[in-house]
Amino acid sequence: MIPRHLTIATRASRLALWQAEHVQSRLQLLYPETQIDLLKLSTRGDEILDRSLSKVGGKGLFVKELENALLDGRADLAVHSLKDMPVDMPDLFELSTILTRADFRDAFVSNHFDSLADLPEGAVVGTSSLRREAQLRARFPRLKIEPLRGNLDTRLAKLDTGHYAAIILAVAGLERLGLAHRIRQRLTVEESLPAAGQGALGIEILKQRSDLLELLAPLSCHETTACAMAERAVSRALGGSCQVPLAAFASIQGQQLTIRALVATPDGNTIYRAQAVGRAPEALSLGLRVAQDLREQGAAVILASLATTTESSHS
Numbered sequence: 232m233i234p235r236h237l238t239i240a241t242r243a244s245r246l247a248l249w250q251a252e253h254v255q256s257r258l259q260l261l262y263p264e265t266q267i268d269l270l271k272l273s274t275r276g277d278e279i280l281d282r283s284l285s286k287v288g289g290k291g292l293f294v295k296e297l298e299n300a301l302l303d304g305r306a307d308l309a310v311h312s313l314k315d316m317p318v319d320m321p322d323l324f325e326l327s328t329i330l331t332r333a334d335f336r337d338a339f340v341s342n343h344f345d346s347l348a349d350l351p352e353g354a355v356v357g358t359s360s361l362r363r364e365a366q367l368r369a370r371f372p373r374l375k376i377e378p379l380r381g382n383l384d385t386r387l388a389k390l391d392t393g394h395y396a397a398i399i400l401a402v403a404g405l406e407r408l409g410l411a412h413r414i415r416q417r418l419t420v421e422e423s424l425p426a427a428g429q430g431a432l433g434i435e436i437l438k439q440r441s442d443l444l445e446l447l448a449p450l451s452c453h454e455t456t457a458c459a460m461a462e463r464a465v466s467r468a469l470g471g472s473c474q475v476p477l478a479a480f481a482s483i484q485g486q487q488l489t490i491r492a493l494v495a496t497p498d499g500n501t502i503y504r505a506q507a508v509g510r511a512p513e514a515l516s517l518g519l520r521v522a523q524d525l526r527e528q529g530a531a532v533i534l535a536s537l538a539t540t541t542e543s544s545h546s
Contacts, residue, residue: 233446236266240297240306243271244382249407250432251310254330257450270306272296294435298324301437308443309435313428313459314401316435318467327444328434329459331452333403335430335480337363337423339416340390340405341397346416350374354396357389361497363399365476366423368499383408399423403430424478424493427462431455454483457514461490464518469494469525474537479518486510492521494530497537503528 237258241251248271255267273296294316297309301324313329320326344350350371357379358364364376379386379395383404390398402417434450436443458481465479479492488511495502505524507517526534 232442233262234265234307234442236268237308238268238270238306240270240272240300240309242293242297243273246383246404246408247310247312250312253407254308254310254432254434254450257330258446261449262446270300272300298435301435307436307440308447311433311435312404313431313433314426316428316433318427318463320435323437323439324435325438326433327436328447328451329428329456330432330434330450332431332455332458334406334417335425336402336420337418337425338400338402338405338414339397339418340387340400340413341415342390344397344415347371347374347397347418347422350396355394357386357395357398359386360399360426361474361476362426362478362495363423365495365497365499365502366478366493367399368497369495369502370422370499372499383410387413401429420480420491424491425480427466427477427479428459429480431459433459454511457481457488457511458483458490461488461514461518461521462492464515465490465492465522465525468519468522469530470534470538475534479521481514481518483511488514488517490514490517490521492518492525494525494533496533501529501533503530503533 239251239255241247251269255269258267294311300306301309316326339347352373353375355375355377356367357377359379367374367376379389379398386398386400389395402414405411405414434447461481462479466477469475469477476495476497481488481490487508489508491506493502493504503525505521507520509517
């Protein structure tokens with residue numbers, strides 16, 4: 232039965248609103264008789280801008296308020312950037328739908344330089360991600376990497392006022408807000424392996440709302456879902472969070488899925504890489520195989536060290 236009314240919970244940032252409005256418009260085309268509203272919320276992740284996510288609690292800071300809205304009935308579904316969704320979700324919730332992935336790459340953004348290779352020694356590069364930071368330090372040890380927080384417009388403003396020589400952002404976010412012209416270089420996956428789920432949108436619902444599954448099914452992309460399952464399996468198996476410099480990216484050609492992943496030390500001095508190839512229906516097991524490969528190479532030592540550091544910083 233098609234509901235007369237649906238409410239979508241979303242963060243209030245410009246990019247989050249684009250994402251929610253995209254889902255809203257897709258659903259409105261499918262169900263023109265349904266009134267679909269947005270519930271705009273501010274999250275702790277949006278409010279804490281003076282510290283990196285790895286120091287204040289990680290990705291869950293972006294979803295808790297939206298989940299509370301699902302629990303108390305203010306909203307029926309929540310729209311997230313998939314890479315911001317924790318891989319370990321509370322039992323009451325489920326990731327019901329993953330939409331077709333946009334561009335998954337990282338973007339080099341600068342007002343004065345065309346590429347990372349053009350940056351002079353000591354140039355300051357801003358990034359919010361330990362994953363990006365570790366890969367940058369490994370490739371360009373001469374650069375100075377500094378934290379960069381805030382929404383997309385805030386980050387670009389910090390670049391424009393001269394705080395950074397360049398910043399690294401997700402291509403998808405820039406394109407969604409009509410800011411593709413700011414991109415000087417789209418980094419290949421060899422140059423900067425993406426985060427699990429990067430470029431994809433996820434819809435979260437309460438598990439008890441099985442009535443929504445059929446309603447949302449037309450929005451689901453089977454290929455992106457398989458890739459995301461493999462990527463999130465790597466992250467889950469390795470305790471992936473903002474505290475871990477971890478990347479995982481899967482792609483499908485025909486029925487063949489390739490999953491690549493890495494775990495690094497934050498300084499980029501040590502990087503372990505692994506890859507697995509198999510059939511798309513084996514996405515979950517392929518992700519687990521890659522995670523085990525990384526552990527056996529030595530990633531377990533890095534993960535244990537980072538866990539200890541995180542515990543001491545929060546104590």
